[in-house]
Amino acid sequence: MILINPSIKLITVLIIALEISFTQSTITNILIVLIGFLYLLINNKITWNALLILLLAIIPTVGIFMSQNMYGTAAMGNILVTRLYAYITLGLTFTKTTTIQELGLSLEQNLKMPTKFVYGFMGGFNLINYVKQDIADIKQAAHFRNINLHFWSPSLYFKAILSAIRYAELLSEGMESHGFSEQAYRTHYKKIALNKSDYSKATFILLILQISIVFI
Amino acid sequence: MFKSLNLKNIILMTLISIICGTIFWIAGFLYNIVTIALTPMGLAPLANDLLIGLWTMAGPLSGYIIKKAGSSLIAEVLGSFVEMFWGGQWGASTVISGIEQGIASELGFTILGYKIYGWVSIISTTITTTIITFIWDWFRNGYSAYSYQMLILLFITRLVSIFVFNGILTKLIANLLEKSTILK
Numbered sequence: 001m002i003l004i005n006p007s008i009k010l011i012t013v014l015i016i017a018l019e020i021s022f023t024q025s026t027i028t029n030i031l032i033v034l035i036g037f038l039y040l041l042i043n044n045k046i047t048w049n050a051l052l053i054l055l056l057a058i059i060p061t062v063g064i065f066m067s068q069n070m071y072g073t074a075a076m077g078n079i080l081v082t083r084l085y086a087y088i089t090l091g092l093t094f095t096k097t098t099t100i101q102e103l104g105l106s107l108e109q110n111l112k113m114p115t116k117f118v119y120g121f122m123g124g125f126n127l128i129n130y131v132k133q134d135i136a137d138i139k140q141a142a143h144f145r146n147i148n149l150h151f152w153s154p155s156l157y158f159k160a161i162l163s164a165i166r167y168a169e170l171l172s173e174g175m176e177s178h179g180f181s182e183q184a185y186r187t188h189y190k191k192i193a194l195n196k197s198d199y200s201k202a203t204f205i206l207l208i209l210q211i212s213i214v215f216i
Numbered sequence: 217m218f219k220s221l222n223l224k225n226i227i228l229m230t231l232i233s234i235i236c237g238t239i240f241w242i243a244g245f246l247y248n249i250v251t252i253a254l255t256p257m258g259l260a261p262l263a264n265d266l267l268i269g270l271w272t273m274a275g276p277l278s279g280y281i282i283k284k285a286g287s288s289l290i291a292e293v294l295g296s297f298v299e300m301f302w303g304g305q306w307g308a309s310t311v312i313s314g315i316e317q318g319i320a321s322e323l324g325f326t327i328l329g330y331k332i333y334g335w336v337s338i339i340s341t342t343i344t345t346t347i348i349t350f351i352w353d354w355f356r357n358g359y360s361a362y363s364y365q366m367l368i369l370l371f372i373t374r375l376v377s378i379f380v381f382n383g384i385l386t387k388l389i390a391n392l393l394e395k396s397t398i399l400k
Contacts, residue, residue: 017308021356053303060305063251067260084306091300091307100301116223121294124230131234151239151270152381154388158396161281161389164231165398172224182223 005198006098006106012202013094016209020086028212029082036089045096057088100125106192116182123171134163218286225287229278233291236274237298243270244305261366264357265374268349269381271313275321276341276382280390281399285330288341292318320348321382338383345382346375 004012020029040046061081068077101122108118138159142149149156221229250263274295279288296314304310324341350371353359359367393399 013308014311018312021309021312049303053305057305059248060251063248063255063260067251067255070255087307087309088305089307091304091310094308095301095303114218116221117218117226117290120223120226121230124227124234127231128234131231135235151242152385154385154392157235157277157385157389158392160235161232161393162396162398164228164235167231168224168228171227172222175223180223 004201005110005192005194006103007110008194008198008202009094009098010103012205013090015206017087017090019209019213020083023213024076024079025213025216026078026082027216028209029079029086031212031216032086032209033082033089036086036093039093040089040096043097045092047096050092050096053092054085054088057084060084102192105188105190106194109188109192110194114182115186119175119180120172123175124168127167127171130167131160131164135160138163218290220284221282221286221290225282225284226290229282229287229291230294232278232281233274233294234298236277236291237295237302239273240271240295240299240310241302241304243267244299246270248305261357261359261362261370262373264353265370266377268374269377269379272317272321272345272349272378273381273385275318275345276324276338276386277389279321279325279341280333280337280386281393283330283333285326286322288325289318289322292321316352317345317349320345323348335387338387342375342379342383346371346378349378350374 016032020032037046040050061084064080064084065077068074068080104118104122107113108115135156138156139149142155247263247267250266251260254260254262272292275288275292278291281287293311293314296310296317299314300307300310306313321341321344324344325337327344328337328340350359359370362370
């Protein structure tokens with residue numbers, strides 16, 4: 001298992017994604033897909049869900065490829081298709097090997113992000129299942145009255161945001177009553193290490209990227 | 217810039233971005249359907265401009281509800297994270313778009329000094345979002361290659377899409393919230 005610090009991993013992935021957005025190298029894109037796949041394989045993270053995401057991406061790729069072949073150039077079509085898969089693989093290498101909690105703790109301990117943001121985000125993300133259930137309930141309740149709520153219906157958002165406001169009030173009061181303070185010094189039970197090797201791994205990856213873009 | 221935000225605001229922003237991030241993710245599927253439908257007419261690039269309003273919704277919604285500096289930018293970026301973690305079809309580039317769109321919608325509130333809300337702020341955030349995202353696509357998605365008739369069509373479509381989803385929809389939701397007197 002190759003470990004790399006979550007914050008460094010995020011920054012590296014974003015730099016690579018930004019760089020391939022503005023360069024036109026099919027081979028670099030393919031290289032990113034292969035290396036990303038290898039990384040997932042080594043870390044044993046090729047799940048059915050990951051394969052499904054890659055499979056579903058065939059739809060936009062076919063669309064892009066056809067429209068570029070009809071109205072653009074075939075070369076541009078190849079670049080855009082491989083670029084899309086490079087983006088997805090980059091996304092998977094990050095999301096499949098990092099949890100929101102690890103990312104949050106790393107942002108706090110390594111990048112010194114204020115605790116109110118880190119714990120606010122993590123608290124919010126822990127409520128995902130409640131938010132999902134609430135939206136399902138709101139739709140169901142409307143359905144009983146023969147009203148269909150769609151993603152463009154203001155009342156769906158209104159009701160969802162009402163429950164979000166209630167959760168935000170309850171959770172922030174709960175956290176503060178348990179002694180959470182924005183200014184207080186915190187000790188950490190789970191420490192996220194940031195070593196020199198993390199920097200060298202990231203530098204190495206970015207160096208390969210530059211070589212591939214410039215020379216291949 | 218982010219000093220005025222408190223814990224409650226941040227949790228609320230996160231929840232708004234979760235709701236919107238789910239919509240971003242669904243919009244990805246819509247994008248595929250619209251692209252396929254428009255391809256025979258040679259208007260495939262229009263799909264992006266038609267749906268961009270959906271992808272930039274978290275920013276204005278959060279900025280308008282929380283009314284504090286930074287709330288628009290953070291909600292949009294978090295929304296893009298949610299989309300990436302749910303397995304959106306643009307993978308890691310989603311977050312880059314999220315940062316760019318967040319800055320775009322935040323700017324609409326910044327130029328009014330976070331003091332004026334209502335239709336004025338809706339219009340200003342619509343204009344900044346349209347212009348900045350258009351410039352971004354000009355460089356990133358090769359818009360410079362299109363003819364100027366096509367560009368005008370793309371720009372107007374984008375403006376309308378952003379105005380409908382970020383403007384009118386946000387205002388309607390905010391009106392309901394104001395009527396319920398929960399915001400103060």
